[in-house]
């Protein structure tokens with residue numbers, strides 16, 4: 001009787017709406033859709049926004065641009081696409097990247113399978129049907145065999161945990177939900193709250209036209225000049241001719257960037273050589289100084305202190321008022337142990353008479369008022385408040401969906417003590433759910449990791465379909481082994497001793513005050529080797545049925 005019930009349920013399952021549901025139309029979801037279509041699958045992609053692009057659709061704030069070199073960030077899967085698209089700058093601004101992603105959506109006719117304005121509120125696994133039951137914010141329900149989350153590591157915006165945010169009577173914006181219409185700062189009194197990577201880009205841009213800018217800083221970050229530039233025709237030809245070699249390099253480097261750690265140790269060179277090397281790094285474009293520094297810079301405290309002192313000196317040189325410079329120099333972490341914001345004339349903004357820095361560790365924000373911001377010693381009045389307060393990173397977008405696996409267990413509850421995954425792709429007890437850029441996966445120059453992630457998931461689905469398999473779940477021992485490995489890769493890294501979104505801390509989010517390992521810190525090649533091994537041996541770490 002049990003068997004016939006099961007058969008009946010399978011029949012029900014055959015009446016699923018789709019073979020696969022993808023959540024999110026950023027770089028991950030778009031590419032996953034393309035690949036699953038190649039397998040001849042019926043796929044639906046649900047996206048909360050009104051267009052494609054994910055990060056580059058939402059983050060329209062002034063100054064938003066790449067920290068990765070544009071060409072190293074783009075998709076590599078289509079030679080035709082690579083030939084057709086030319087980047088105008090080494091580090092493109094958000095509008096260009098959004099144009100690029102729309103171009104990709106048009107070229108591969110992705111939109112016909114994408115449903116916009118569709119926020120997924122819940123996804124429940126049904127064991128009988130071996131299917132996912134997905135509900136949208138409008139109450140509509142959709143069932144599919146596979147569920148693929150492409151919901152982004154930095155896509156759940158957070159506001160500061162202070163009272164009165166809704167009471168402000170001027171205009172206010174979070175950088176990640178910036179309006180589609182232009183915002184003018186001319187003659188306006190503007191506040192920027194937050195000095196992370198986004199805040200730094202915003203401040204430098206707003207300072208160009210603002211009436212008066214007040215920056216509220218809790219934690220200063222070590223910022224490094226971006227050194228962006230236009231790409232002229234000759235350079236364009238050279239870059240394009242070198243794509244094969246460039247993508248090969250990205251495959252080999254630790255974090256898929258063009259930069260790789262220098263093989264020398266900090267103390268294996270003379271003081272003069274060291275100084276010259278750091279000068280050269282500081283003057284080079286992009287993340288080189290972070291990702292391509294001496295090999296021990298992120299593990300050896302003394303080595304790290306040397307680089308930090310070098311950058312502190314630069315800040316003191318660039319900021320005229322030494323009291324302000326002092327406030328801008330981080331004291332609680334070393335260079336590179338948190339995400340390094342890239343900047344263009346950020347420090348110089350503080351030399352303007354109409355830009356003021358408020359250290360909210362000294363004078364905390366007590367509340368947002370109808371007129372502005374009240375700190376412990378002053379009430380500031382503003383026309384515009386910009387919240388550059390970042391994201392509930394990595395697990396935040398998962399926590400905002402009611403995801404339930406076997407026995408109705410909520411993913412949020414399962415991960416209460418920190419995520420546990422297999423390869424950052426699967427969670428035990430959540431069969432047929434695959435995560436792209438989930439916790440515990442290699443990040444770095446993210447599209448390089450995305451393409452690998454998507455191809456791996458596609459390979460697994462192809463394998464299942466060829467064998468008529470309809471259920472994939474991670475074995476508990478595989479999850480334990482992978483999670484232990486992820487923890488192991490973080491050992492000895494100075495970044496794991498620091499509070500940041502990379503160690504699962506967000507003081508604006510309840511329950512995120514304890515450090516967890518949400519991020520894989522090993523090398524991307526090691527990650528791929530492990531994943532390739534799993535596929536080559538026939539996915540023994542998964543329970544396939």
Ligand SMILES: Cc1cc2nc3c(=O)[nH]c(=O)nc-3n(C[C@H](O)[C@H](O)[C@H](O)COP(=O)(O)OP(=O)(O)OC[C@H]3O[C@@H](n4cnc5c(N)ncnc54)[C@H](O)[C@@H]3O)c2cc1C
Pocket residue numbers: 023024025026027028029046047048049053054055056057059064065066067068073118119120121150151152153154155198397400401436437444445446447450
């Ligand atoms: C300002 C900024 C700059 C960055 N710069 C770089 C850089 O230079 N280099 C780099 O490598 N990385 C950078 N990143 C990281 C960036 O997020 C990734 O590079 C990449 O865009 C991630 O793509 P994704 O498709 O995985 O996620 P996202 O681009 O975040 O897309 C996720 C999509 O899922 C949708 N979504 C989420 N939840 C739901 C739901 N419940 N229902 C429906 N839809 C949902 C969102 O609306 C979003 O469109 C940056 C991030 C930010 C915020």
